[in-house]
Amino acid sequence: MVQTLAVFNTLSTAEEYLEFFELPYDAKVVSVNRLHILKKFSQFVQEIDQEGTASELERLGQYKIALQNAYNLFLTSNSVEQKLFKVFKDKPGNVVMLSEIS
Numbered sequence: 001m002v003q004t005l006a007v008f009n010t011l012s013t014a015e016e017y018l019e020f021f022e023l024p025y026d027a028k029v030v031s032v033n034r035l036h037i038l039k040k041f042s043q044f045v046q047e048i049d050q051e052g053t054a055s056e057l058e059r060l061g062q063y064k065i066a067l068q069n070a071y072n073l074f075l076t077s078n079s080v081e082q083k084l085f086k087v088f089k090d091k092p093g094n095v096v097m098l099s100e101i102s
Contacts, residue, residue, distance in 0.1 A: 007020070014030050014034045015030060037067075037074055038070075040070035
């Protein structure tokens with residue numbers, strides 16, 4: 001597959017991104033953590049884009065490293081520990097924690 005930003009911008013699944021960058025991956029890890037890998041990768045991509053890297057080739061290289069880092073994060077961690085989504089960050093208003101009962 002030709003690696004260009006135009007092709008990159010057409011991708012949508014974790015597997016497509018991993019295959020685009022020819023990164024090895026465990027399908028079971030991706031299956032369980034798909035959305036979290038994509039969310040973390042998206043955060044990394046936003047940081048890279050804010051830096052304003054000059055060439056397309058450099059950006060794609062940085063994106064590849066970012067995807068590898070996002071994937072690797074979920075080899076040793078899980079979605080609850082990473083708290084990437086609002087649902088993991090917010091404490092429900094109708095729950096009393098045992099530690100709060102005296």
